[in-house]
Amino acid sequence: MSQETVKVAIQKMAGNAQSNPQQAVLTYRAKTRWEGDVRCTSRVRKFEPMVVDEPSPFGGGDAAQSPVDLLLTALGTCQLIMYSALASVMDIELEEASVDVTGHLDLQGLLGMGKDKGIPPGLLDVRFKTKIVSPDSQDRLQALVDAVESQCPVLDSLVRSIDVKGSAMLNGTEYTAV
Numbered sequence: 001m002s003q004e005t006v007k008v009a010i011q012k013m014a015g016n017a018q019s020n021p022q023q024a025v026l027t028y029r030a031k032t033r034w035e036g037d038v039r040c041t042s043r044v045r046k047f048e049p050m051v052v053d054e055p056s057p058f059g060g061g062d063a064a065q066s067p068v069d070l071l072l073t074a075l076g077t078c079q080l081i082m083y084s085a086l087a088s089v090m091d092i093e094l095e096e097a098s099v100d101v102t103g104h105l106d107l108q109g110l111l112g113m114g115k116d117k118g119i120p121p122g123l124l125d126v127r128f129k130t131k132i133v134s135p136d137s138q139d140r141l142q143a144l145v146d147a148v149e150s151q152c153p154v155l156d157s158l159v160r161s162i163d164v165k166g167s168a169m170l171n172g173t174e175y176t177a178v
Contacts, residue, residue, distance in 0.1 A: 078154035
């Protein structure tokens with residue numbers, strides 16, 4: 001797909017969202033299934049199932065990305081998609097774009113040993129470094145970075161408190177956990 005094709009698609013999507021705001025909300029779904037040990041699969045739309053696994057120190061076979069890896073991958077790839085989309089609309093030529101994402105997780109929290117120490121089970125931090133190569137001016141590229149960081153849905157979901165609810169079916173009885 002060329003930058004012009006992306007630009008046309010983004011402009012069409014923006015026009016549709018503006019003229020039909022009630023139809024602008026997209027619903028994403030993933031169906032996940034435990035396959036044994038700590039290996040799982042995820043099904044999204046029409047795609048083949050994606051394997052999710054853990055490294056061997058966590059009891060996994062290290063056959064695929066872990067859920068935490070996927071979270072970091074989601075952030076980096078969402079940012080790159082936004083760079084491509086917004087650069088096309090802003091008529092900025094991208095020659096190269098990459099995002100390196102790092103997160104730290106304390107196993108004491110994950111294993112339930114950090115509660116009294118205030119150690120959460122999830123990531124302690126997430127850091128990303130973006131590299132852009134473009135013939136455009138620094139000012140235009142900084143405007144692009146600002147636009148991406150203010151419009152990236154995964155970044156926004158990570159930094160903004162969002163409503164998350166869950167339930168579990170336990171032998172046919174619903175239990176609300178979250």
